[in-house]
Amino acid sequence: MARWPMLVALEWLAEGRRVVAASLVETVGSAPLDPGAVMLVDDAGRIEGSVTGGCVEGALVEEAQGVLAGAPPRVATYGISDQQAADVGLMCGGTVKVFVHELHDAAPLEAVRDDLEAGRPVALATVLDGPTAGAMVAVREDGCVGGLGHTALFDDNVARDARGFLDEGRSDIRRYSAKGETMGSDLRVAIDAFATPPRMVVFGAIDFSAALARIAEEIGYRVTIVDAREAFARSPRFSAHAEVVISWPDVYLDGQELGPRDAVLVFTHDPKFDEPALLSALRTGAGYIGALGSRRTHADREQRLREAGVADDELRRISSPCGLDVGARTPAETAIAVLAEVLALRAGRRGGRLAEASGPIHPRGAEAAV
Helix, strand or coil: CCCCCHHHHHHHHHCCCCEEEEEEEEEECCCCCCCCCEEEEECCCCEEECCCCCCCHHHHHHHHHHHHCCCCCEEEEEECCCHHHHHHCCCCCCEEEEEEEECCCCHHHHHHHHHHHHCCCEEEEEECCCCCCCCEEEEECCEEEECCCCCHHHHHHHHHHHHHHHHHCCCEEEEECCCCCCCCCCEEEEEEEECCCCEEEEECCCHHHHHHHHHHHHCCCEEEEEECCHHHHCCHHHHCCCEEEECCHHHHHCCCCCCCCCEEEECCCCHHHHHHHHHHHHCCCCCEEEECCCHHHHHHHHHHHHHCCCCHHHHCCEECCCCCCCCCCCHHHHHHHHHHHHHHHHCCCCCCCHHHCCCCCCCCHHHHCC
16 A cells, blocks of 8 residues: 555654645546645645645645644635636646645544554544534544544544445545534535555466566555465565465355455466366455456356356456457566556446547546446
């Protein structure tokens, strides 16, 4: 997982510095970064992070300096229809909403840091409106750290919604009444959900697996490489970026719970491994199941799976040959092609050239749901 930007804020706070966070809380249309991106400004003028890759950062430094001088927290909006957007150079055609506030309570941030380091799901909820704007609470599986400064009903509803977001693996803004009821719009709360990383189970300790594990780890997957052949699997090139398990595919998957964010890849090129792996993968809830091989290999494998009782609608869950058609030949190129298909399907995209497509580049909400 990439380093959480707020870790820098914790370091600055521990040094006794005043810190303002400019947090991207909402985007409409196209935007370079997703909600959750953060830019930090301290009382010495030091800057860390970005929320738009350079479009509005200059304006946000001025906003942060205003907060340090005593201005209240606020949600700053920059959009293509605003003259201010033209002034600061927001050229991507969308609208971004950035919450600018001073960080006072380190405890919720420390709780999120601890859970991230331990691999536990956690959410950070931040009040955007009212007299307690900027108040934060870390919502854990077993309780909360921090407070939002409103009613108990408000705290309970935010915690419940945050845990729901964790289950869905998404971040968003929720609105509540002044009393904290869910049917209202007086108070906005930004909920950043840090779900556990999606899993990628790769069967077969081969060059393609090692190349794929390195890139998959970079984009946030927790990778496991499984092979029954211990002599093949013990090379350090596999363990450098993945957990390595010596097991037969069906034995390993029998004890695993996989969901729609998870992927199973079969790279073994051997029917005695391929078919048990695919049969077991189809019994899981994995959102992506892929297998390497030529079209002839796929046709032969598909026939054997039918003879084993797999129905056609289940066979359609298998992407084989897996990967996008980019002319990949080397293990690294193949890894990019396969992961590109995984990401495209996860986002509900076809994976074609952006230059030949229409519509938003960065889908939001349900369109981008996993």
